[in-house]
Amino acid sequence: MSKKSYVLALFNDFEEAAHAIAALRESRLKGFRMQDVTLKSPIDHPECAAELGDRPVYIQLFSLIGAVLGSSLGFLAISSAQSNFLRQPRGGFPIVPVPTNMVITYELFILGSVFFTIIACYVVFALHAQKNRLYSVAISVDKIGILVKADPAAVDGLKDIFTRYHALEVSESS
Amino acid sequence: MSFDNMTSNWSKLRVRHPQPDQYKDAPYKWGMVIDLDACTGCNACTTACYAENNLPVVGKERFLGGQQMHWIRIERYWGEGTESTQEFPEQGAQFLPMMCQQCEAAPCEIVCPVGATHHTPDGLNSQVYNRCVGSRYCSANCPYKVRYFNWFDYPESAWPSPLEQQLNPDVTVRTKGVMEKCTFCVQRLTEAKSKARTEKRTVRDGEVLTACAQACPSSAIHFGNLADPSSQVAQMWKAQQVELSAYPQKKNEQEETERLGGQVELVPYPQNKSEQNVETEQLGESGEKLRGYRVLEDLRTYPSVVYLERIRSTEA
Amino acid sequence: MTPHTHDDHEHEVATEARFVIKPKDINEEISWAQINEDVLGSLERPRPLFWVIFFASLAAFCWGVYCEIYQYRTGLGVAALENPQVWGLYIATFIFWIGMSHSGTLLSAILLLMHADWRKPIYRFAEAMTTFSLMTAGLFVLVHLGRIWQFYYVVAYPNERWAWPNFSSPLVWDATAIGTYLTTSIIFLYFGMIPDLAICRDKAHGFRRTFYRVMSVGWKGTDWQWANFRVTYLTLACLLIPLAVSVHSIVATDFAVSQQPGWHTTSFPPYFVAGALYSGCAAIVTLFIILRYTFRFEQYMTIPILEKLAKLTFAISMVWTYLNVVEYASVWYGTDPYAKQALIFRATGTYAGWWWAMNILGSVVPFAMTFKAVRTNIPAMMVVSLLLNLGMWTERFMIVTPTFAHGYYPWTWTGNWWPNWVQIGVIVGSFGWFTMLFMLFCKIFPSVSMYEVKEMVYHRIRARKKAATQRAPVAQPAQS
Numbered sequence: 022m023s024k025k026s027y028v029l030a031l032f033n034d035f036e037e038a039a040h041a042i043a044a045l046r047e048s049r050l051k052g053f054r055m056q057d058v059t060l061k062s063p064i065d066h067p068e069c070a071a072e073l074g075d076r077p078v079y080i081q082l083f084s085l086i087g088a089v090l091g092s093s094l095g096f097l098a099i100s101s102a103q104s105n106f107l108r109q110p111r112g113g114f115p116i117v118p119v120p121t122n123m124v125i126t127y128e129l130f131i132l133g134s135v136f137f138t139i140i141a142c143y144v145v146f147a148l149h150a151q152k153n154r155l156y157s158v159a160i161s162v163d164k165i166g167i168l169v170k171a172d173p174a175a176v177d178g179l180k181d182i183f184t185r186y187h188a189l190e191v192s193e194s195s
Numbered sequence: 196m197s198f199d200n201m202t203s204n205w206s207k208l209r210v211r212h213p214q215p216d217q218y219k220d221a222p223y224k225w226g227m228v229i230d231l232d233a234c235t236g237c238n239a240c241t242t243a244c245y246a247e248n249n250l251p252v253v254g255k256e257r258f259l260g261g262q263q264m265h266w267i268r269i270e271r272y273w274g275e276g277t278e279s280t281q282e283f284p285e286q287g288a289q290f291l292p293m294m295c296q297q298c299e300a301a302p303c304e305i306v307c308p309v310g311a312t313h314h315t316p317d318g319l320n321s322q323v324y325n326r327c328v329g330s331r332y333c334s335a336n337c338p339y340k341v342r343y344f345n346w347f348d349y350p351e352s353a354w355p356s357p358l359e360q361q362l363n364p365d366v367t368v369r370t371k372g373v374m375e376k377c378t379f380c381v382q383r384l385t386e387a388k389s390k391a392r393t394e395k396r397t398v399r400d401g402e403v404l405t406a407c408a409q410a411c412p413s414s415a416i417h418f419g420n421l422a423d424p425s426s427q428v429a430q431m432w433k434a435q436q437v438e439l440s441a442y443p444q445k446k447n448e449q450e451e452t453e454r455l456g457g458q459v460e461l462v463p464y465p466q467n468k469s470e471q472n473v474e475t476e477q478l479g480e481s482g483e484k485l486r487g488y489r490v491l492e493d494l495r496t497y498p499s500v501v502y503l504e505r506i507r508s509t510e511a
Numbered sequence: 512m513t514p515h516t517h518d519d520h521e522h523e524v525a526t527e528a529r530f531v532i533k534p535k536d537i538n539e540e541i542s543w544a545q546i547n548e549d550v551l552g553s554l555e556r557p558r559p560l561f562w563v564i565f566f567a568s569l570a571a572f573c574w575g576v577y578c579e580i581y582q583y584r585t586g587l588g589v590a591a592l593e594n595p596q597v598w599g600l601y602i603a604t605f606i607f608w609i610g611m612s613h614s615g616t617l618l619s620a621i622l623l624l625m626h627a628d629w630r631k632p633i634y635r636f637a638e639a640m641t642t643f644s645l646m647t648a649g650l651f652v653l654v655h656l657g658r659i660w661q662f663y664y665v666v667a668y669p670n671e672r673w674a675w676p677n678f679s680s681p682l683v684w685d686a687t688a689i690g691t692y693l694t695t696s697i698i699f700l701y702f703g704m705i706p707d708l709a710i711c712r713d714k715a716h717g718f719r720r721t722f723y724r725v726m727s728v729g730w731k732g733t734d735w736q737w738a739n740f741r742v743t744y745l746t747l748a749c750l751l752i753p754l755a756v757s758v759h760s761i762v763a764t765d766f767a768v769s770q771q772p773g774w775h776t777t778s779f780p781p782y783f784v785a786g787a788l789y790s791g792c793a794a795i796v797t798l799f800i801i802l803r804y805t806f807r808f809e810q811y812m813t814i815p816i817l818e819k820l821a822k823l824t825f826a827i828s829m830v831w832t833y834l835n836v837v838e839y840a841s842v843w844y845g846t847d848p849y850a851k852q853a854l855i856f857r858a859t860g861t862y863a864g865w866w867w868a869m870n871i872l873g874s875v876v877p878f879a880m881t882f883k884a885v886r887t888n889i890p891a892m893m894v895v896s897l898l899l900n901l902g903m904w905t906e907r908f909m910i911v912t913p914t915f916a917h918g919y920y921p922w923t924w925t926g927n928w929w930p931n932w933v934q935i936g937v938i939v940g941s942f943g944w945f946t947m948l949f950m951l952f953c954k955i956f957p958s959v960s961m962y963e964v965k966e967m968v969y970h971r972i973r974a975r976k977k978a979a980t981q982r983a984p985v986a987q988p989a990q991s
Binding site for chain 3 (some may be wrong): 067069081134146
């Protein structure tokens with residue numbers, strides 16, 4: 022694999038950044054793919070990020086898995102614990118009462134779902150973390166950044182596109 | 196192993212108690228009958244319980260502050276709205292010895308968070324001291340409030356040396372933070388059962404008595420095995436037509452009359468009708484009324500103690 | 512640039528001459544750099560009141576610790592507990608703290624789903640309040656036990672005796688529910704803070720930078736991070752709402768499952784949840800006013816937002832009042848003599864003063880908030896919110912104590928039980944613990960969510976521009 026360069030362009034305006042991404046997509050520059058373009062912003066910009074194409078999010082699948090696992094394991098654990106080994110009879114109630122198990126299963130269903138959701142999110146963060154290295158502290162204030170991983174040959178073409186859309190600053194690294 | 200255990204015993208695990216004839220085949224079901232007509236309020240039962248079960252004497256100040264430790268207490272009632280005008284305040288009072296009723300559907304057993312209280316196979320409500328963490332939910336849920344909490348560490352104050360020599364070695368001395376209550380002198384029961392087992396028989400009626408039953412000078416407290424139909428308490432329960440696992444009790448005056456084989460002879464009611472916890476008053480053969488009841492039975496706790504209502508006039 | 516300190520009752524933008532000038536929830540022209548600077552500045556230089564509150568709460572906490580140590584060593588008897596008053600203030604305050612914790616969920620999660628963006632400047636500290644309320648409630652679970660050193664028996668851990676906790680007990684359900692809620696709250700609070708922690712990381716130096724770098728788990732604001740973050744946050748909010756409702760319902764079953772008179776009511780679970788939302792909202796108002804002054808958040812915690820909070824509190828107070836009255840009516844017109852006796856004792860017995868106070872503070876005082884003059888007046892709202900919370904604490908006290916004082920068994924009736932200095936000391940200590948933790952949180956982590964405020968400002972400007980372009984071209988909006 023050839024050595025890649027990273028170009029980060031900072032914009033003041035979200036609309037201009039969106040236009041810049043559209044221009045990137047329509048341009049016939051070789052040396053980069055749309056999936057190597059990342060948007061960095063201080064707030065969530067779904068309409069801007071939509072320009073980048075379809076990047077599906079799978080978190081809620083894991084929430085569902087966690088919910089099912091949490092509730093079923095919890096239910097099995099509790100209901101079997103009541104009757105395994107040492108049985109503790111109490112007057113007036115069966116040893117394995119159903120409403121009790123429902124209550125605790127409900128709590129564990131939520132706990133399982135929460136844990137799996139968070140783990141899924143952290144896994145996603147970890148998986149994507151290595152790819153993008155360039156960052157500017159202005160992004161956490163109010164600037165929007167577009168990061169492109171490209172061949173060094175395409176860098177100049179990218180810089181042209183960015184300056185056309187009033188990029189404040191374009192930095193590069195490899 | 197445990198999963199098989201659960202599936203093979205599933206029907207037993209899901210059954211609610213109490214059931215009719217639950218103790219039909221059981222060797223023991225401990226019960227009591229307390230005759231309020233014979234009780235004179237002398238507190239011998241309370242004293243005997245203190246001695247037998249290592250109960251600490253908390254002192255007058257703490258007692259009045261509500262931190263008493265008497266597992267069996269003598270309650271005094273004068274009838275609603277009446278004030279005592281006698282020379283001695285206790286005159287005219289009715290006495291009720293109240294201790295843990297060993298309820299078959301005990302409200303305390305289900306709410307203990309750590310499972311320190313259960314129902315034993317011989318029908319007692321058990322308290323496991325070393326499991327208790329002292330959340331006091333059992334006492335909160337007890338309608339009779341017969342559970343007592345160890346608010347302090349009592350040994351130093353209750354039994355200064357050499358008083359600790361008189362403690363009963365068969366009974367734990369409880370630490371602070373633990374709930375305790377009447378156990379029907381389970382240490383005596385265990386000893387009697389063990390002796391009977393070595394002799395390959397069951398405990399005979401009258402062979403084992405709780406400390407309170409043993410000490411009562413007027414024999415107001417009767418203790419025995421309800422699962423043995425020939426025992427005194429079982430016969431008294433049957434005579435009063437009180438069934439362990441039934442509420443409401445189906446009492447039949449006619450049947451009682453026929454059973455006793457006699458004409459109905461009316462006996463005048465006591466004038467003071469507002470006696471405590473009266474459920475029903477029915478007449479059977481003269482001198483023998485159906486005066487047995489259980490306290491707060493409508494809460495469906497199915498207690499194991501039947502009280503026989505007082506007959507004699509409160510002027511005495 | 513020095514932070515803004517001016518009061519901002521109305522920050523107006525006149526759109527058309529015929530429209531009424533309305534105060535805005537937030538100044539939409541504020542620059543994002545200013546937002547960062549204000550909030551980060553609050554971490555560095557709060558007003559001196561911060562230190563006063565912090566040290567006062569530390570002192571209260573130390574006093575509570577002393578009382579608790581005395582009680583631990585001598586026994587619960589020193590707290591004036593007795594048979595039958597076995598629970599006292601500890602359980603009442605425990606429920607109070609759990610109730611307070613519902614505020615954060617209300618603001619963070621429920622209002623998120625309702626797209627009420629005025630919650631954005633204030634939900635962070637509300638969520639923090641949730642977490643610390645739960646920690647304080649957890650303290651009471653321990654403090655009220657007779658043998659605290661064996662509290663772990665309540666947890667289902669493998670042990671050699673194969674003894675499990677009693678899963679039928681509502682206290683075990685409590686342990687499960689509160690454990691789940693605390694864990695989830697901490698996760699939710701921390702997770703929602705990640706973009707803000709990235710902002711802190713970018714501006715910090717030295718060991719603080721390392722700390723924030725670790726805490727912000729490599730947040731760079733990329734689109735895939737935002738997309739996943741949004742979905743996760745929304746999922747957590749959707750899970751947190753049924754959890755919060757279930758937690759306080761389960762705490763209510765501590766009483767509802769018991770058969771004691773005055774407790775055995777099926778309306779307790781929703782009643783408790785309503786009371787929880789109520790006291791939580793009132794507490795948010797109190798903390799809002801304190802934080803606004805202490806951390807110089809006048810630009811963000813604005814009067815219009817305070818007004819909205821007041822209206823929300825009023826609405827919830829009416830729900831609580833309804834459930835309260837339903838409980839009284841169903842007992843009064845019902846046939847259960849024990850429950851009726853219990854209600855009459857509450858209204859006319861030893862604690863009648865407190866009962867009437869509870870009803871007046873809980874149902875009558877909120878009507879003050881129907882007046883705009885009260886809603887927009889900061890000292891008035893401070894007083895009102897404190898009174899409401901006092902009313903809710905009294906409600907918990909009135910649930911617990913009179914049932915013990917006047918239960919089924921006449922021999923056990925006690926007419927003159929009151930708590931003593933040990934109990935009150937521990938309660939004061941719990942307030943100190945909560946305030947101390949909360950102040951520490953506000954000093955270390957941003958208590959206003961910077962990225963959410965930016966979003967709020969951004970979306971409002973966009974909406975305004977969109978509305979302006981759709982309007983007739985005759986009247987042009989005055990833009991700055």
